[in-house]
Amino acid sequence: MFIKSLVLENFKGTRQASYEFGRVNEITGDNGTGKTTIAEAIVFALFGTTLSGSNKTEALILQGEEKCSVSIAFVDGAGREHVLTRIRGKSKQLSLTLDGRAVTQPDVDAMIGDRKAFMAAFWPTYVLGLSDAEARELFVGLLQSVPFEKVLEQMEPEYRDALAGLGFDDPQKAAARVREQIKAAEKEVARLEGALSEALRAASVEVPEGVAPEKIRKLQEEYEALSAVVQTGAQEEVAVLEREVARLAGEFKHLKEQYKSLTPRWKPGDRCPTCGQVIGPEALAAAERALEAAKKELEQRIREVGTRGKALQEQLKALKEKRGQDTRELAVRQRELLEKITAARERNAARESILRQKAEAVEKARQYQEELEREEKWLEELRARLQAITQYAARQAELMASQLAGYLKRVSVQLFDVVKSTGEIRPVFRLLYDGKPVQVLSASERVKLGLEVAAAVKQITGRD
Numbered sequence: 001m002f003i004k005s006l007v008l009e010n011f012k013g014t015r016q017a018s019y020e021f022g023r024v025n026e027i028t029g030d031n032g033t034g035k036t037t038i039a040e041a042i043v044f045a046l047f048g049t050t051l052s053g054s055n056k057t058e059a060l061i062l063q064g065e066e067k068c069s070v071s072i073a074f075v076d077g078a079g080r081e082h083v084l085t086r087i088r089g090k091s092k093q094l095s096l097t098l099d100g101r102a103v104t105q106p107d108v109d110a111m112i113g114d115r116k117a118f119m120a121a122f123w124p125t126y127v128l129g130l131s132d133a134e135a136r137e138l139f140v141g142l143l144q145s146v147p148f149e150k151v152l153e154q155m156e157p158e159y160r161d162a163l164a165g166l167g168f169d170d171p172q173k174a175a176a177r178v179r180e181q182i183k184a185a186e187k188e189v190a191r192l193e194g195a196l197s198e199a200l201r202a203a204s205v206e207v208p209e210g211v212a213p214e215k216i217r218k219l220q221e222e223y224e225a226l227s228a229v230v231q232t233g234a235q236e237e238v239a240v241l242e243r244e245v246a247r248l249a250g251e252f253k254h255l256k257e258q259y260k261s262l263t264p265r266w267k268p269g270d271r272c273p274t275c276g277q278v279i280g281p282e283a284l285a286a287a288e289r290a291l292e293a294a295k296k297e298l299e300q301r302i303r304e305v306g307t308r309g310k311a312l313q314e315q316l317k318a319l320k321e322k323r324g325q326d327t328r329e330l331a332v333r334q335r336e337l338l339e340k341i342t343a344a345r346e347r348n349a350a351r352e353s354i355l356r357q358k359a360e361a362v363e364k365a366r367q368y369q370e371e372l373e374r375e376e377k378w379l380e381e382l383r384a385r386l387q388a389i390t391q392y393a394a395r396q397a398e399l400m401a402s403q404l405a406g407y408l409k410r411v412s413v414q415l416f417d418v419v420k421s422t423g424e425i426r427p428v429f430r431l432l433y434d435g436k437p438v439q440v441l442s443a444s445e446r447v448k449l450g451l452e453v454a455a456a457v458k459q460i461t462g463r464d
């Protein structure tokens, strides 16, 4: 940008003045004659502030006047000529026009570029009035960012390998991302360690003794044998007895019928069927005796059969009772056996299940171990990456800072600090002249510092 001319009205101590500028200008005059006023007018026209950057500009109006105005004619970077006019009243800005058209400050800013850089180039002591943060921002803004590949070239091979392919612009952002990844990986490692120890614990539980299948088979056999006894047992004996009792009952009935059918063969007065003579009293008496004898004999038989039948029935009853008793005892024994068998089977099933769970836990532990190793390797990789990024940031900062050094002689500007313990880059701001901080400089040293910085800014930004 080339400022061609300036017209002031009621500006500071100047009622009216106009100046024409060439490529190089010498402004001389006694104190209080308006040299600084020219610079202030230019800044006021361009930015609407004082030289020190303040917006409190009502003091710029000539005492006793209502408003001031400044017009500046300049040639822009594209070679076009413009006239910018700013008028300020007592309480507010009245107008801002560019080439006769009303514009706003952002329009003007867009034409002039970074305001701080302009001011630093234009007014040598401007930087000294900035806060450290503002000054740092100014210098960082002047630096060209060094491309990823360029920084990589300057790094040791081990770090270069860790960064290859990452291709980031801002190492601070990249580091923050990797730190997040590290945190996540550490959390995952902790989770896997927990899961692994849990699985190992499950894999080492004690397995209870089982019951040998041989033993279960024997119990089973005993059980089956008892079933057979319960089913067949004394059945044969009972059946034999029952058959005998039934046979005796039949015989008893038969004998009774036989007894009933015993009747006297002849009554007195009956005749002999062969000779036809009336049967005599002897013969009748003899027949009567024979009938009595037969009756006696039958009675004897009936008694015998009855006694025997009764005895057998008693025997059968006792046998059946005994059999019932035996059956109950066998059933108890059977139940005991069944309980033993069931318990043994359950025990073996529980053992099987524990063995299965153990095997599963062993498999899980193996998987967790594998995952853990993978995750730990990834974590290691991330840590190496973070270290490499940190190194990268340091190297990039160095390369950026060295750009400034090329433009400065007695002034040095430090914008980055390397944190010794971590290698991290920390933003700092130190402005030195001959190695001395600004606070200890004399007035002339401060001006010299400002001039050197202004010259550097002009060169770096291509301003004149």
Ligand SMILES: Nc1ncnc2c1ncn2[C@@H]1O[C@H](COP(=O)(O)OP(=O)(O)O)[C@@H](O)[C@H]1O
Binding pocket: 012, 013, 014, 029, 030, 031, 032, 033, 034, 035, 036, 037, 038, 059, 060, 061, 062, 063
């Ligand atoms: N608002 C104002 N009204 C009247 N006079 C002013 C006003 N502001 C500054 N002045 C006067 O204008 C002069 C400023 O001159 P300046 O440009 O600083 O001189 P120098 O040539 O020494 O740099 C001083 O005499 C100052 O008193």
Ligand SMILES: [Mg+2]
Binding pocket: 035, 036, 037
């Ligand atoms: Mg002055």
